[in-house]
Amino acid sequence: EVHVVESGGGLVKPGGSLRLSCAASGFTFSSHSFNWVRQAPGKGLEWVSSISSGGDYIYYADSVKGRFTISRDNGLNSLYLQMNSLTAEDTAVYYCSRGIGYNGSPIGYWGQGTRVAVSS
Amino acid sequence: AIHLTQSPSSLSAFVGDRVTITCRASQDMTSALAWYQQRPGKAPELLIYDASTLKSGVPSRFSGSGSGTDFTLTISSLQPEDFATYYCQQFNVYPLTFGGGTKVEI
Numbered sequence: 001e002v003h004v005v006e007s008g009g010g011l012v013k014p015g016g017s018l019r020l021s022c023a024a025s026g027f028t029f030s031s032h033s034f035n036w037v038r039q040a041p042g043k044g045l046e047w048v049s050s051i052s053s054g055g056d057y058i059y060y061a062d063s064v065k066g067r068f069t070i071s072r073d074n075g076l077n078s079l080y081l082q083m084n085s086l087t088a089e090d091t092a093v094y095y096c097s098r099g100i101g102y103n104g105s106p107i108g109y110w111g112q113g114t115r116v117a118v119s120s
Numbered sequence: 121a122i123h124l125t126q127s128p129s130s131l132s133a134f135v136g137d138r139v140t141i142t143c144r145a146s147q148d149m150t151s152a153l154a155w156y157q158q159r160p161g162k163a164p165e166l167l168i169y170d171a172s173t174l175k176s177g178v179p180s181r182f183s184g185s186g187s188g189t190d191f192t193l194t195i196s197s198l199q200p201e202d203f204a205t206y207y208c209q210q211f212n213v214y215p216l217t218f219g220g221g222t223k224v225e226i
Contacts, residue, residue, distance in 0.1 A: 044205075045158075045221075047218065062215070100175070106211055107164070
């Protein structure tokens with residue numbers, strides 16, 4: 001059974017940094033692309049970033065480009081999101097997600113989400 | 121970026137009603153469109169992909185149609201558990217984008 005679990009969320013001050021992690025199991029991690037999708041309180045879904053199976057293709061939303069870095073460790077079956085220069089607009093639940101196939105979308109598998117709050 | 125406009129943003133309906141949600145794309149995207157359901161406090165769940173393919177295990181009362189720029193999600197007979205917010209998403213090109221959501225209230 002496919003399982004993805006995020007961790008690393010928390011409260012951080014504006015301008016601070018946070019690193020989210022996603023542990024995956026139940027499938028061949030290295031064969032699949034992954035995404036981070038976030039949802040601000042009371043708002044809709046916002047795609048943040050995607051990474052290909054080998055890590056050679058990476059995409060970012062304009063809202064996070066230059067501040068966030070997606071990465072993966074196929075040996076540890078783990079996905080990461082390094083978030084720097086955080087602002088209040090980054091406050092959201094962050095979901096690690098995988099496509100139903102090898103591509104990142106459509107997104108068939110989601111974690112439970114990890115909450116990030118940026119506040120002084 | 122492809123912008124997705126969902127309508128309506130919310131609706132109220134009765135159990136047994138037929139409900140239709142539309143998603144209009146700002147440019148042609150073939151059929152690379154998915155629909156998700158999100159219940160309060162939960163992660164989204166995929167319902168339909170490639171505009172009209174029902175994900176395995178999703179009730180057959182859900183259906184999708186459309187191509188190009190205009191897409192629809194239809195719930196043929198609304199059930200109490202369908203109270204949720206529905207999102208469309210295009211995966212034709214990066215950046216991936218979601219519609220603004222449609223909240224369905226029973």
